[in-house]
Amino acid sequence: MSDEMLFKENDENTGDYWSAGDPIGFSDLSAIEDGTDTSMLEKIGARAAINAINENRALQLPLTYEKDGWVVREYADGHVEKIEQIIISDISPEFKKGTVLHVKFH
Structure with a gap:
């Protein structure tokens, strides 16, 4: 097994x-x-x-998860709400140990 x-x-x-x-x-x-x-x-x-x-x-709380490229929320009554589409970036930066990341929130 x-x-x-x-x-x-x-x-x-x-x-x-x-x-x-x-x-x-x-x-x-x-x-x-x-x-x-x-x-x-x-x-x-x-x-x-x-x-x-x-x-x-x-x-009876909703579940939030990823499905088919979307963040979805499934409610206790069974209906599913699409919250936001997941955008996949083609950029793959190469990070090294100790690299400082600067994050911007909008």
Whole structure:
């Protein structure tokens, strides 16, 4: 069985919660953070995302996510609102360690 975490909406009974694959087991999170293998952190992040989705659905709060190049908001009643289109830039700057970024907000 692969280490990949599978996401699925569990609609067998109620259709209102998300689940993931195997339980996560670890002994020392700082050792995982210091290593180069990020798969455990990805699993932890995925589990946190699943928990947030489940909480929002239980509280009848909208979910915001990316779909088909748009940021969309899905409401508890099922309707989906397109918020903003995602613009992909062709510019790929090369950053080096220590580069200072200047961000402008408009």
